[in-house]
Amino acid sequence: MENYSTYFSSSSSTPPTSSLTLSMADSHAYNELQGLKSNGFLGLMSQMGVVPAVSNIDVPQSRSFTVGSETDVNSGKKKGEKKIRKPRYAFQTRSQVDILDDGYRWRKYGQKAVKNNKFPRSYYRCTHQGCNVKKQVQRLTKDEAIVVTTYEGMHSHPIEKSTDNFEHILSQMQIYTS
DNA sequence: CGAATTTGACCTGCGC
DNA sequence: GCGCAGGTCAAATTCG
Numbered sequence: 749m750e751n752y753s754t755y756f757s758s759s760s761s762t763p764p765t766s767s768l769t770l771s772m773a774d775s776h777a778y779n780e781l782q783g784l785k786s787n788g789f790l791g792l793m794s795q796m797g798v799v800p801a802v803s804n805i806d807v808p809q810s811r812s813f814t815v816g817s818e819t820d821v822n823s824g825k826k827k828g829e830k831k832i833r834k835p836r837y838a839f840q841t842r843s844q845v846d847i848l849d850d851g852y853r854w855r856k857y858g859q860k861a862v863k864n865n866k867f868p869r870s871y872y873r874c875t876h877q878g879c880n881v882k883k884q885v886q887r888l889t890k891d892e893a894i895v896v897t898t899y900e901g902m903h904s905h906p907i908e909k910s911t912d913n914f915e916h917i918l919s920q921m922q923i924y925t926s
Numbered sequence: 927c928g929a930a931t932t933t934g935a936c937c938t939g940c941g942c
Numbered sequence: 943g944c945g946c947a948g949g950t951c952a953a954a955t956t957c958g
Contacts, residue, residue, distance in 0.1 A: 856931055858950060871949070875930085884949090 839897045852876075854883065865889045876905050 854872035861868045867887035874881040881901035888894040 859933075860948065863947060
């Protein structure tokens with residue numbers, strides 16, 4: 749069921765916010781694309797010459813995106829290891845479905861309703877062992893056609909499914925890099 | 927039968 | 943210190 753794509757073609761009467769809006773959380777600290785070279789989805793984008801950009805995501809409530817801070821989930825007691833920065837990459841995608849299959853296998857582990865959003869936010873985790881990549885999918889309450897997918901972490905394993913399909917989808921999308 | 931989803935509870939950080 | 947909001951866990955349930 750590859751229901752995504754579709755909307756990307758209708759670029760005629762759609763505002764700049766439509767299509768795909770690529771944005772990086774906290775470019776300030778991660779503009780070096782550490783490890784972004786060839787890691788599945790993100791790597792794919794860098795191959796296409798996509799440059800991380802900010803200021804594309806227009807979030808009225810900054811609460812929605814806690815960017816600029818390490819998502820260290822170490823509760824209270826941390827092992828005192830090196831500060832592992834946790835970059836998060838947000839993607840605004842115009843799609844009618846929430847599930848944007850990027851080739852990896854995700855297991856949903858939670859769903860919460862956001863305060864200023866009438867739509868719930870879904871939390872996914874990569875099912876690969878040792879792969880702690882997380883992603884959360886959220887829909888904008890203003891434009892329910894916009895789905896924001898936030899990736900957290902990097903995959904350290906090959907994609908399980910054929911990327912060809914996704915590449916094809918990407919080719920249909922317009923990526924704004926400002 | 928195993929894997930993935932669902933859903934409420936629980937935990938933690940932050941603001942007041 | 944309390945309450946709110948976001949994030950995660952885990953048991954039960956459903957699906958393939």
